Amino acid sequence: MRLRYSFRLYPNGPQRSALARAFGCARVVYNDALRTREDARAAGLPFVSSAVLSTAVTAAKSTPQRAWLAEVSAVVLQQSLRDLDTAYRNFFDGLKGKRPRMGAPRFKSRKDNRHTVRFTANARWKITPGGDLSLPKIGDVRVKWSRALPSAPSTVAVVKDAAGRYFASFVVETDPEILPAMDNVVGIDLGLTRFAVLSDGTKIDSPRFLRRAEKKLKRAQRDLSRKAKGSANRVKARIKVARAHARTADARREFHHQLSTKIIRENQSVAVEDLAVKGLARTRMAKSVHAAGWSAFVTMLEYKAAKFGRTFHRIARFEPTSQVCSVCGVKDGPKPLGIRVWTCTACGAVLDRDINAAVNVAKAAGLAVTACRARVRPGRVPAQRGEAGTHRDGQMAVVGIPSL
Numbered sequence: 001m002r003l004r005y006s007f008r009l010y011p012n013g014p015q016r017s018a019l020a021r022a023f024g025c026a027r028v029v030y031n032d033a034l035r036t037r038e039d040a041r042a043a044g045l046p047f048v049s050s051a052v053l054s055t056a057v058t059a060a061k062s063t064p065q066r067a068w069l070a071e072v073s074a075v076v077l078q079q080s081l082r083d084l085d086t087a088y089r090n091f092f093d094g095l096k097g098k099r100p101r102m103g104a105p106r107f108k109s110r111k112d113n114r115h116t117v118r119f120t121a122n123a124r125w126k127i128t129p130g131g132d133l134s135l136p137k138i139g140d141v142r143v144k145w146s147r148a149l150p151s152a153p154s155t156v157a158v159v160k161d162a163a164g165r166y167f168a169s170f171v172v173e174t175d176p177e178i179l180p181a182m183d184n185v186v187g188i189d190l191g192l193t194r195f196a197v198l199s200d201g202t203k204i205d206s207p208r209f210l211r212r213a214e215k216k217l218k219r220a221q222r223d224l225s226r227k228a229k230g231s232a233n234r235v236k237a238r239i240k241v242a243r244a245h246a247r248t249a250d251a252r253r254e255f256h257h258q259l260s261t262k263i264i265r266e267n268q269s270v271a272v273e274d275l276a277v278k279g280l281a282r283t284r285m286a287k288s289v290h291a292a293g294w295s296a297f298v299t300m301l302e303y304k305a306a307k308f309g310r311t312f313h314r315i316a317r318f319e320p321t322s323q324v325c326s327v328c329g330v331k332d333g334p335k336p337l338g339i340r341v342w343t344c345t346a347c348g349a350v351l352d353r354d355i356n357a358a359v360n361v362a363k364a365a366g367l368a369v370t371a372c373r374a375r376v377r378p379g380r381v382p383a384q385r386g387e388a389g390t391h392r393d394g395q396m397a398v399v400g401i402p403s404l
């Protein structure tokens with residue numbers, strides 16, 4: 001299976017300039033290609049193929065307007081074209097209903113929050129004996145290796161985030177580490193009041209370190225809004241917001257790693273509701289922080305299940321999980337969100353809204369969970385620290401199944 005490993009990079013001054021140039025060239029190639037395709041579409045011409053675009057990039061290097069494209073690795077430019085192809089493919093697949101709908105590819109801006117360039121094996125990048133990352137036309141960049149790579153990577157992406165930090169992101173082939181089989185199975189309901197509720201009755205809130213980071217981010221955003229436009233203080237406040245953003249994202253990822261590892265270790269089968277059908281698809285929630293967090297978390301569950309030999313089920317919702325009694329299966333209609341606990345009119349079970357939903361998710365996946373656990377149970381168990389994905393000092397650990 002392929003996993004992504006990320007490490008913090010510390011480029012020096014000239015290397016930062018070279019990277020800025022590479023980001024710029026990748027962006028220009030992307031935008032030129034997008035414009036070519038958009039112009040063709042507007043003129044009623046057929047879709048311009050990648051081969052034609054690729055030839056155009058090579059030709060552009062010998063024009064005075066684009067001669068500077070030759071200053072960066074050709075692989076970076078070709079990969080940028082491939083990114084555009086991926087963006088188009090996702091867009092078309094969305095239109096065909098193969099995946100959630102998304103917007104058409106958009107032009108990139110130097111003001112974007114994230115900049116990426118990618119080097120494949122063709123680019124002859126390497127890890128030096130001294131542990132630096134040697135990149136063509138950029139140099140040997142210092143890396144903070146916070147964990148070992150399980151095997152030699154073939155591709156590396158260099159990313160600069162909104163907080164101005166650099167990361168090297170490797171795609172690595174790894175063998176699964178099959179854990180001993182066990183009997184536990186679990187359904188998970190992701191929610192707003194609680195991050196997750198498990199069919200065994202466990203209720204999980206965001207940990208304090210994440211809530212604290214979110215609070216700091218809010219404060220930084222408030223400070224920024226109070227600063228006068230164009231002032232030096234506003235610039236400083238904006239950098240503070242970007243840093244707080246990055247720290248919140250790291251804290252959230254850390255929490256997702258801990259929780260997903262714990263759930264996968266403790267259960268043979270895991271079922272989650274497909275988020276696309278969680279009734280969010282067309283709502284404002286679909287774009288919210290919650291929805292993004294859930295989908296990152298579900299992605300982790302999925303790849304960790306594959307990695308540790310567990311079964312992962314994504315269930316399409318057949319019936320509203322909160323309207324069906326998980327004990328007797330009778331559907332007794334919608335209940336306002338304010339109602340957290342109710343008594344089933346058919347069998348008399350006292351049901352907790354969230355646990356009931358989690359049990360229904362498990363049952364929909366064909367997992368044999370005991371429905372009686374959906375009944376009200378006091379107390380909650382906090383998420384514990386897991387071993388995988390624990391990151392310190394800029395390590396981001398595994399972040400998901402790469403789409404490369």
Ligand SMILES: [Zn+2]
Pocket residue numbers: 325326327328329330344345346347348349
């Ligand atoms: Zn019932």
